Amino acid sequence: xxxxxxxxxxxxxxxxxxxxxxxxxxxxxxxxxxxxxxxxxxxxxxxxxxxxxxxxxxxxxxxxxxxxxxxxxxxxxxxxxxxxxxxxxxxxxxxxxxxxxxxxxxxxxxxxxxxxxxxxxxxxxxxxxxxxxxxxxxxxxxxxxxxxxxxxxxxxxxxxxxxxxxxxxxxxxxxxxxxxxxxxxxxxxxxxxxxxxxxxxxxxxxxxxxxxxxxxxxxxxxxxxxxxxxxxxxxxxxxxxxxxxxxxxxxxxxxxxxxxxxxxxxxxxxxxxxxxxxxxxxxxxxxxxxxxxxxxxxxxxxxxxxxxxxxxxxxxxxxxxxxxxxxxxxxxxxxxxxxxxxxxxxxxxxxxxxxxxxxxxxxxxxxxxxxxxxxxxxxxxxxxxxxxxxxxxxxxx
Numbered sequence: 001x002x003x004x005x006x007x008x009x010x011x012x013x014x015x016x017x018x019x020x021x022x023x024x025x026x027x028x029x030x031x032x033x034x035x036x037x038x039x040x041x042x043x044x045x046x047x048x049x050x051x052x053x054x055x056x057x058x059x060x061x062x063x064x065x066x067x068x069x070x071x072x073x074x075x076x077x078x079x080x081x082x083x084x085x086x087x088x089x090x091x092x093x094x095x096x097x098x099x100x101x102x103x104x105x106x107x108x109x110x111x112x113x114x115x116x117x118x119x120x121x122x123x124x125x126x127x128x129x130x131x132x133x134x135x136x137x138x139x140x141x142x143x144x145x146x147x148x149x150x151x152x153x154x155x156x157x158x159x160x161x162x163x164x165x166x167x168x169x170x171x172x173x174x175x176x177x178x179x180x181x182x183x184x185x186x187x188x189x190x191x192x193x194x195x196x197x198x199x200x201x202x203x204x205x206x207x208x209x210x211x212x213x214x215x216x217x218x219x220x221x222x223x224x225x226x227x228x229x230x231x232x233x234x235x236x237x238x239x240x241x242x243x244x245x246x247x248x249x250x251x252x253x254x255x256x257x258x259x260x261x262x263x264x265x266x267x268x269x270x271x272x273x274x275x276x277x278x279x280x281x282x283x284x285x286x287x288x289x290x291x292x293x294x295x296x297x298x299x300x301x302x303x304x305x306x307x308x309x310x311x312x313x314x315x316x317x318x319x320x321x322x323x324x325x326x327x328x329x330x331x332x333x334x335x336x337x338x339x340x341x342x343x344x345x346x347x348x349x350x351x352x353x354x355x356x357x358x359x360x361x362x363x364x365x366x367x368x369x370x371x372x373x374x375x376x377x378x379x380x381x382x383x384x385x386x387x388x389x390x391x392x393x394x395x396x397x
Contacts, residue, residue, distance in 0.1 A: 002283045003269040004239045004276060006311040010336025011286040013312065016236060017302050018053035019333065020289035025054055028065040029086060032072055036232045037083040039299040040074050043195065043202045044382045046084050048297035051376050059199050067194045070212060074204075076101060076186040078229075079250035089232065091218060094188040096225030097249060102186035109163070109179050116163045116173075129158045129180055134189050138208045146205035148196055153177040181206060188217045200382055223258065226251065230259040231279065237305045239268050239276030247307035272310065293365035294333040295342045295350065295373055298384045303328040303338070313338045317355050320390040329388030334362045341390045342370060348379040353390055 014020040018034050025031050031053045032038050039045050047062045065072045072084050077097045085093060110122030119125035136156050137147055153159045159177035184190040191212045192204035209217040220228065230245060237244070245256045265277040296303060313321075321341060322328050332340040332352050339362075340354040350370040358366070384391075 001267055001269045001275075003271075004278070004283070004285075006271045008285055009239065009270075009311050011288055012238075013302060013333075013336045014289035014292050015286055019294040019302070020292040023289060027054070027057060028062045029071045032084060033086050034236065035301040036229075036236045037077075037085050037089070038072075038301055039304060040082045040084045041299055042297075042384055042386070044200045044384075045297045045299050047199060048373075048382070049300050051373065052294055052296055052300070063195075063199060073212070074192040075188065076182065078248060080104075080186075081250075082192075087213070089228070090188070090213075091220040092225040092228035094217065094219035094225070095222050096220070096255075097229060097251065098186050098188060099219065099222065099225075100251065102183055105179070105183045105186055108165075109176070109183065112163050112165050113176070118161055118163060126180070126183070129161075129176070130184055130189070132156055132158055133180060133184060134208065137190060137206055138211070140207075142211040142214070144211075146194060146196065147207075148203060148205055149177055149181060152181070152206060188219065200380065223262065226255050226259040227262040230256065230265075231263040233305075234263065234265060234277060234279045234282070238278040238282060239270060240306055241270070241274050241276055241308055244306045244308055245277070248305065270311075272308075274308070291335060291361070291365065292333075293335075293362060293369050295352070295366070295369045296331045296333065297382075298329050298386045299327060300331065302333075303331050312336055314356070320355065320394060321388050323386055323388065327386045329384065329386055329391045332366055334358050334366065339366075341388060342373070343391050344377075344381050346381070348374065348377055348381050350374045350377070355390065 015023045016034065018025045018031060025034060028050045031050045038049050047059055050057055050062050071087050073087055073090060074082060075085050075090060075093055075098060076082050077093045080101050106123065106126060110126055113119055113122035113125055133152065133156050153175055159175060159180060161176045162173050163176045164171055164173040188209050190206050191209045193207035193212055194205045195203055196205050197203035229249060233245060233248060242256060246253055249256060260277055264280045266280050266283060268276045268278055268283065270276045321331060330341045331338045332342055339356045339358050340352060342350055342352050344350055350373045352366045352370050
């Protein structure tokens, strides 16, 4: 079996993830394709992930790709997470990962509807509610009124229906609106269109997907969809283990094993003794990208690409860089390893906070990246609900 070392994996991060200065890309679409998808749970992640991998690309350029060209589209998919997809990859998600999320959401919400006494058949009630929302949004037509969640709740009365969720001390009752919109977003019936707020804040204007794209939203076959997602993941993150793919995709081992077989994935030996997978044409070693440093945002796709991260992350650092749910805060990288995080001062200046001694040259490279990011942000201060312990100032070993 061919062996791909941890050094090889780190070289691939520098080149394929466009983090080495010599391998940066030209535009937001190229970055998204290189990374398969971009995390969009927090809106600034998309812009900052692009900024880290390009030179001369602005916030306006990212906004244009999302909302004018629509070459990049927000879609709820793997692990019930919001991502930005290249437009051509959407059908694969609709037929596989997004459909799985939608099925889970429908079942859970239907149960809550029934327990609330709203309807004896929660699924039938939800389908009627979903139809009413889609018809109301579609009636606006392409280029029609922008409809945020609050407006939809007011104009589609069924969305005001109170439904409980959770159990015990965590239970709460709220209008069903946000959960129905989540379901419709996962299905690809509606899309988070233009943002009604600042680029750092999520205030989506819901639009019919077919109007947003200018064509019907047709999902791929489930098997084909999973295979295409896995093929692109391998091109970005390979080698990776079956565990990595199952976690990233949010799918079953059966679906992942079938997809790996469908794309002809090749087994390779990893340094920790595990078996990894790569595409059949991807077993050669990667040329050294040269020294590099990068500052990546909260939930960056590189940081969140693998479940098993020891080849780039000291396990002792995990509690300081990730929350208890596995969400990554900001990270500072040197030559394919995480060495700390970055924060901003009140005036917007970016500072690097190290967990490890990286040497003078690497420290200077990180400082240069901090200066570059400070200039790019132009005084904007980006907050996050996923601020790590290190970002909050905890530095104990």
